[in-house]
Amino acid sequence: MYISWYAKIRDIFFQMAKNMENLLPQNILQLSIAERIQLVQDIWDSITIESNDLTISDTQKQELERRLELYYQNTHQVSTWEEVKKRFNR
Structure with missing residues (x-):
């Protein structure tokens, strides 16, 4: 094949x-x-x-840092891939 x-x-x-x-x-x-x-x-x-x-702009870097910081502040609110798939397959 x-x-x-x-x-x-x-x-x-x-x-x-x-x-x-x-x-x-x-x-x-x-x-x-x-x-x-x-x-x-x-x-x-x-x-x-x-x-x-490839390079990213300073604005893009700042946005990535902001999102990463949000993740670290809210790790209890994240979902596993399995949990996400279950929500979409209901």
């Missing part, structure tokens, strides 16, 4: 490279949901590899 998925993705990207006007919608939507999820994961992985080049 991986070979099949890889071949499809490779073919789609080669086609996209040849004709930039026909980018994502037509080609990506031809993939199965599982293949699209895998594509998104692969794209995300490639971003995380290069994420050292």
